[in-house]
Structures are given as C-alpha cells and as structure tokens.
Amino acid sequence: MLKPLADRFRPQSLDDIVGQKHLLGQGKPLRKIIESGSIPNLIFYGPSGVGKTTLATYIAKKTNKTLKKLNGTTASTADIKAIVAQLDTFEGLNGILLYLDEIQYFNKKQQQTLLEYIENGSITLIASTTENPYFYVYNAILSRSTVFEFKSVEPEEVTRAVTRAASMLAEEQGIAITLEDGCAEKIALGCGGDVRKAMNALELAAIATDCVDGEKHILIETAEQLAQKSSMRYDKDGDEHYDIVSAYQKSMRGSDPDAAVHYLGRLLEAGDLPSACRRLMVCACEDVGLAYPQLIPIVKSCVDIALAVGLPEARIPLADAVIMVCNAPKSNSGICAIDAAMRDIRRGNIGPVPRQLQNMHYDGEDNPNKGQHYLYPHSYPNHYIPQQYLPDALKETVYYQFGDNKNEQAFRAYWERIKTGNS
Numbered sequence: 225m226l227k228p229l230a231d232r233f234r235p236q237s238l239d240d241i242v243g244q245k246h247l248l249g250q251g252k253p254l255r256k257i258i259e260s261g262s263i264p265n266l267i268f269y270g271p272s273g274v275g276k277t278t279l280a281t282y283i284a285k286k287t288n289k290t291l292k293k294l295n296g297t298t299a300s301t302a303d304i305k306a307i308v309a310q311l312d313t314f315e316g317l318n319g320i321l322l323y324l325d326e327i328q329y330f331n332k333k334q335q336q337t338l339l340e341y342i343e344n345g346s347i348t349l350i351a352s353t354t355e356n357p358y359f360y361v362y363n364a365i366l367s368r369s370t371v372f373e374f375k376s377v378e379p380e381e382v383t384r385a386v387t388r389a390a391s392m393l394a395e396e397q398g399i400a401i402t403l404e405d406g407c408a409e410k411i412a413l414g415c416g417g418d419v420r421k422a423m424n425a426l427e428l429a430a431i432a433t434d435c436v437d438g439e440k441h442i443l444i445e446t447a448e449q450l451a452q453k454s455s456m457r458y459d460k461d462g463d464e465h466y467d468i469v470s471a472y473q474k475s476m477r478g479s480d481p482d483a484a485v486h487y488l489g490r491l492l493e494a495g496d497l498p499s500a501c502r503r504l505m506v507c508a509c510e511d512v513g514l515a516y517p518q519l520i521p522i523v524k525s526c527v528d529i530a531l532a533v534g535l536p537e538a539r540i541p542l543a544d545a546v547i548m549v550c551n552a553p554k555s556n557s558g559i560c561a562i563d564a565a566m567r568d569i570r571r572g573n574i575g576p577v578p579r580q581l582q583n584m585h586y587d588g589e590d591n592p593n594k595g596q597h598y599l600y601p602h603s604y605p606n607h608y609i610p611q612q613y614l615p616d617a618l619k620e621t622v623y624y625q626f627g628d629n630k631n632e633q634a635f636r637a638y639w640e641r642i643k644t645g646n647s
C-alpha cells in the first residue's frame with residue numbers, strides 16, 4: 225500500500241522543515257537541543273499537519289537509541305509493557321526513544337506506566353498532541369518534559385513545500401509535473417496551515433490530471449476543487465473553537481465590525497450557529513448594556529430569526545446584529561455591578577434583609593419594634609423616598625457606577641435631581 229505523499233517525502237534536514245521558525249530557526253532553543261544530540265523528554269503541542277511527527281521522526285534518526293512508535297488512539301498498556309520489556313535486551317542497550325502520537329488519548333494509568341522509565345532515562349519520550357497538554361497530560365509527565373507549541377504554517381511556507389513536493393512527485397513517477405501559475409499558492413491557502421492537507425491536495429490534483437506527452441500540467445481549477453473548504457480549522461471541543469469565539473466577542477467589544485463579521489463567518493462556515501448566537505447575545509448585554517439597552521431585544525429578535533430560518537439565511541440577521549453591536553456605544557457597568565455584588569456574597573458579606581423590606585408576617589410579643597415600616601415610593605413625590613434597602617452590614621456599599629455614555633449620564637442627572645430634592 226502506497227504511503228501518503230506527506231509520509232513519502234518527509235524533510236531530511238531541519239532547514240527542509242517548513243514553518244516553526246520560532247522553534248527551529250538558527251539559534252532557537254529547540255534547534256540547539258536537537259543539534260546537541262542530548263534529547264530530553266519532549267511534548268509537541270499544536271494543530272495537525274504542522275510538522276510534529278516530521279520533527280519527531282527526524283530527531284529519532286539522529287539518536288543512537290532504538291525508535292519505537294505508538295499511537296494513543298490504538299495503543300494499550302500491553303503495548304507499553306512490551307516496549308519496557310525490551311530495555312533488558314540488546315535492542316534496548318542504549319535506551320529507547322518512544323514517539324507517542326496523540327498522547328491525550330492515553331489514560332492516567334497508561335501514562336503512569338511510562339513514568340518510572342522516563343524518570344530514570346531508559347526511555348526518552350517524544351509525545352505529540354493536538355490538545356492543550358496542560359489539560360490532558362498527567363502532571364508527573366509534564367514536570368519531566370519540555371513542552372513546545374507548534375503553530376499553523378504560513379501560506380508562503382506551505383507554497384514552498386508544495387513546489388518542492390511537486391518536483392519530488394515528478395521524479396518518483398518519471399514524468400514532468402508542472403503547476404499553473406498561482407496553483408501552488410491556491411493549494412497553500414486552501415489547507416489552512418496544514419502541510420499534510422496540502423500534500424494530499426497536490427497528490428489528488430496530480431492523479432486527477434491527465435498525462436499528455438509525458439507531462440502533467442495541474443490547473444488552478446483542479447487544485448481549487450480539491451482544496452475547497454479545507455482552510456477551516458475547527459473543532460467544537462478544541463482550542464481553535466475557543467480562540468474563534470473569543471476573537472468574535474472581543475472584536476464586537478472592540479467595535480471592529482470587519483473583524484467581527486470575519487469571525488462570525490468562520491463560525492457559520494463551520495456550522496456552529498449556536499455559538500454565534502450565544503456570544504452575540506452575551507456581548508449585547510455585557511458590552512453594550514446600559515449604554516443602549518434598547519439593542520438587547522433587537523439582538524434577541526435577530527437571533528430568533530436566525531434560528532427560525534437556519535443556515536445559510538441565518539447569516540443575514542446575525543450580520544445585521546453583529547454590526548449594530550460593533551457600532552453601538554459601550555458600557556460594562558451592569559456586569560461590573562453584579563460581579564461586585566456576587567463577590568461580597570461569596571465572601572459571606574450579606575446580613576439579614578432589612579425589616580422594612582421583608583415579606584409581611586406576624587410580629588411576636590418579644591418584638592419591641594412592631595410593624596414593617598416600609599415606605600411605598602409611589603406614595604411620594606417623583607415616586608421616590610429615601611430608605612435603607614441593603615442589609616446593615618452593607619448599607620454604605622456602592623456596586624453600580626454610572627457609565628460615561630449619554631444614556632447612563634442622563635439617568636445620573638435625573639436621579640441626582642430627584643435624590644437631592646431639586647426637582
């Protein structure tokens with residue numbers, strides 16, 4: 225069975241690895257570690273197709289240790305024990321370098337099985353994961369390893385890899401393979417920073433192109449069809465999801481409609497209508513809030529329409545609402561007030577409800593201050609009368625601070641007039 229193109233043409237030197245210049249550039253710590261030949265336990269964290277396996281394979285070839293490979297999705301505790309058993313054999317004389325792909329799928333017991341051998345150095349671990357290792361990798365292994373984060377590969381770097389791979393593919397097949405101008409760039413843009421995906425698209429494009437007079441000339445149209453919709457990295461339970469929804473809300477909060485509709489588009493392209501709606505409503509309440517409270521029911525109406533019509537038409541009311549939120553005045557005075565109040569409550573700063581606010585009930589004979597003494601505000605001028613509402617322990621506390629927007633300043637001016645008796 226023929227291996228995928230990405231596996232057949234793995235880089236043979238550090239300089240051939242595309243991307244990750246923050247780790248592998250000249251003078252960078254990871255490059256120096258690799259070149260020293262003294263390899264510690266390493267954990268590579270980042271999205272798929274960005275060079276984690278490629279680099280681990282390269283490192284393994286540069287050591288004199290016996291290379292063993294396991295995949296967390298299929299390996300069992302018995303597989304780990306089989307590797308450990310080889311430590312006392314001639315094969316494990318210089319130690320074993322274990323490349324463990326998708327370590328996040330190993331349970332705690334499986335990870336603990338490795339711990340003793342990682343600690344004494346008989347097994348050197350290079351693990352890779354697409355999930356945040358600080359959430360998924362056992363702390364004892366983390367403390368004995370160095371974590372390096374891999375990034376999505378820039379389109380320019382992927383273009384370079386595609387061009388080189390086309391030459392290698394031509395040599396392998398014994399024919400000329402050429403790319404229409406802009407074809408390599410189209411594949412690079414369509415892969416979303418995933419080099420493996422770009423290699424797969426190139427190989428499929430070559431298969432789909434007829435050979436004429438010993439040459440395959442791959443057209444942009446062919447590449448576009450095979451790379452379509454592949455640029456979206458999205459996992460509803462992964463880091464990319466949280467990065468996108470975070471950028472979405474922060475763009476609305478920051479009043480940038482262009483960025484906000486971009487991230488809205490990424491959510492909708494991935495089919496994540498619930499996240500797009502939920503964050504939009506949160507932003508309307510949290511970030512616009514009292515500066516323009518009329519916007520909250522407008523946004524809710526847009527969300528209701530979006531959920532009623534579904535995709536793709538849902539994009540229209542949601543885009544309208546997102547742009548309105550971006551262009552609306554901003555105030556976070558509401559969330560600041562409730563958060564401050566809840567901090568006091570969690571600290572135990574509460575106290576009994578003042579007598580005049582309690583639900584009316586029977587006064588015992590031992591109560592010297594019989595009667596509720598509640599003052600009904602509507603019975604007084606301007607529907608206001610001073611009285612204590614907070615518990616005694618908090619009676620001077622201020623949670624709400626008027627925002628500096630026109631709406632809240634109008635509220636402030638009104639109540640200053642009323643409460644000082646200048647109405």
